[in-house]
Amino acid sequence: MGRDKKRIVIVGGGAAGLELAAKLGARFGRRQCDIVLVERNRTHIWKPLLHEVATGSLDANMDEVSYRSHCHRWGYRFFFGTFTGIDHARRQVHLAALHDHKGREMVSPQALSYDYLVLAYGSVTNDFGTPGVAENCFCLDSRAQADQFRDQLLNHCVRVSRALSADPTGDARVRISIVGGGATGVELAAELFNAAEALAYYGLENFDPKRLDVTLIEAGPRILPLLPERLADAAKAELEILGVRVLTATPITASTGEGMVTRTGETIAADLQVWAAGVKAAPIRDGLDGLELSRGGQVVVRPTLQSSVDDNIFAIGDCASCVLPGQDRPVPPRAQAAHQMAATAFDNLCALMTGKPLKDFIYRDHGSLVSLSRFSTVGTLMGNLVGGRMAIEGRLARFVYLSLYRMHLLGIHGWVKGLALIVVSHVNRFVRPRLKLH
Structure with a gap:
């Protein structure tokens, strides 16, 4: 391939992909590995916050993360482009052409080689074929x-x-x-x-x-x-x-x-x-060249999060279908699962590159929380960590709900900047406008 360093390509900059890129960049840096994050958007916003963006309660300009600045900080490369498929034999991912706002082609379709590939391109809403x-x-x-x-x-x-x-x-x-x-x-x-x-x-x-x-x-x-x-x-x-x-x-x-x-x-x-x-795996235009897919279009992976047909291809987050030993159903497509999969994929990629044994993914259900804006929050806490569910409501539930986003900030920014952003978010509650209307 004309490269001395191993190249790890991560497709998708959502919660799972971005956290993994940050972990790999912090571990290997640019000198040991060529870590590439492929994403069709220029900025990242935590998907569970989109309902607040939709109502104007959250200004995404204040909370989004620029991939270009983030990659500079964490030692990986950001590749702006739309993933269209895989060439399994050549170990390449295909990217669509880039066009400007008038439809003129700026960059022709490209092929990006990889040694290890992580698919984390997420999910989209499932309309179940409902007309209209x-x-x-x-x-x-x-x-x-x-x-x-x-x-x-x-x-x-x-x-x-x-x-x-x-x-x-x-x-x-x-x-x-x-x-x-x-x-x-x-x-x-x-x-x-x-x-x-x-x-x-x-x-x-x-x-x-x-x-x-x-x-x-x-x-x-x-x-x-x-x-x-x-x-x-x-x-x-x-x-x-x-x-x-x-x-x-x-x-x-x-x-x-x-x-x-x-x-x-x-x-x-x-x-x-x-x-x-409901959601389904995001469709890939030119297909995944022989990777096993579930009925919902997700990439079928083993408990190690490796694809069922290629040890060097992983899938994590909403685009992965992972049925763990002793379970009848795949791990649910939730933010906490994506966060945990990113950590396991990091460990297993490191183990794979050094010839060490890989470990199985263990899903720890921390419960389900639903925020009714500032009016109330309800949910269950800890889930199977304590062998059951503890129902919580009110201020405690609201605190735990906000903690989920804070854990995401720490995962993609590290402790120093993550804690600083958490403090800034508290200040912004008093100084930023209540609504974003433009």
Whole structure:
């Protein structure tokens, strides 16, 4: 290959990929290994925060991480590009051409060689082939999608505010339907009301949360199926107090320009429609050249996180399907799993390069937490670490929920800068605007 150093290519700069790149860079640096992170975005934002970006409660410009500055600090290279496939025999990953805003090609398609490859390209929303979803619904898979939703949300709020200025007795409203009663859908529903309360400070004096008609639609028998029923019921009650209409056992069969169509034929009218009903592995345009895939398109890996057909190819995070010994189902696609997989992949890559035995991944379920914005937080703590689940609510749950993001900051920035950013985030709660509206 014309290279003296071993090259480790990581595809995907989400929670798993970025943490792994930082660990490898800190361990080997540029002199011992050529560590390359391939990512189609220029900046990183923690995916569980996208619902806050979508409502304007979080300014992504303040919290995002520039890959170029991060790679300079941690000793790896950032390669801006879109991953399209693998050439297994040649040990190459293929990248799409780069185009400018006018569609002109700036860089032709490229092939990047590797000695070790880690696939961490994440997941996207699964619409299950439901007609009209792709055309009419917002998803929250990226910052760009969250920004688009926020812009449309603000436009509709301005419309209602001006309508009420002209006719204070009118019934103008912003109608929002959210499909999916998991964490993303529930958190977005609550965050919408937090944002609505703040709009009065930004020139929309005639707008208040009573002008929001938010409908949360779940096909299953209850929302938040990963939580104990008591906590799910508590979350539902809190949402209904805010004004959310919660519909369970209501499958959606189509999305139209007017709203969501239920199995019974009812149309739930909506100005904005959000689809948050499950995830699937991000599709790869040209395929993965013989790697074994699950039914959901994830790369099947052994407990060591190596692919089932190539010892030098790993997969971690949401794009990996890992069934651990004694388990019937794969490790769930969650942020805590991605964080833990990054640590195991780091250890096993180091072991593989030095001829030492690899270890199996052990998933430690730290529980599930759902934030209802500033109104409440519910969840379970520790999970199977203590042989059971401990239900928590209120301030303790909120503290633990915020700690998850703090652990992510420490994972990608290290202790010194990570702690500094945590302190800055507390200061920003008082000095930054309550909403980002542009």
